[in-house]
Amino acid sequence: MEELIQNNPDLEKILPYLIIGAIIQLTLWLFFANTVRSTLKLIQKENLCILPSQAWFLAVPFFNIYWNFEVVRRLADSLNNEFFDRKIAVEENPTRKQGYIFAVSFLVGNLPLPIFLRYLASLVNFIYLIVYWVKIAEYKKLLKAHNRHTDTLSDSSTAKIN
Template sequence: MEEIINSPEYKLLEPYLFVISLAFLGFLILLIVVCWQLRSSLIKIKAENRCIHPEQVWLLLLPFFNIYWNFVVARKFSDSLNNEFFDKKVAVEENPAFKNGNIFAWSFLALNFPLPGFVFFIIFILSSISLLLYSLKIREFNRLLEQDYTDFD
């Protein structure tokens, strides 16, 4: 451990460790917010229209398993929204939120490859932005689910 701390590579990285730690903490907090949003949206969807149980989205916080589970959640959440909006006869885009979820899943997959630092940094930024956009899309559909469409029947 002592030789790592005294190595020249560590000395170059040392001033940036706090910023790097904050970036990863921010990413984790955003991922927790997305899980919470997904769960609250799935709760508003009728049980017969759900393709995934609301509590299963918390599996996105498990390291390594979440690489695969991001793809599953993106597909099943989109299918659940499709089913719910079809029942309510609400016109929405085809495969709602799937594109944003899939982009995040692929960028997160790329983030887990051993890459040079600069490439990792670029992919981390892209993954963070795609997670933020996915969060905003989930929020948009969450608000749409809260609306009462019984007036249109």
């Protein structure tokens, strides 16, 4: 490594920025994976198509290029199953459209393409990461609100029985 840095003085200047960028990206992936995990934990086991603990694979570099597609499909299916069982009216295949745009743009941004296309794909990826993340968070809030509503109803029916 030291020989590589000595042979390329520009690398020595940008290396700290690359390391900081990698740390920021990994932190972002961990927070995103935690949102997916906590959303999946609100879904009944029989409706899950992916285990909540598998969301952490989103933070594994290179593997997450593939895993994004799996999470998009399985999370949408899990949410679809859960909302159908709870009889909550939402769009069909929730989060799938935003998720696939996010996953495809992440894939394209990691392909060896001309730098302009990679930057464009990275920009689209960042925008759709936020859009996808917000959409997941909205459904997470909806599940939490429905859980509280169900808990309130079950508490009042238990009080009537006593």
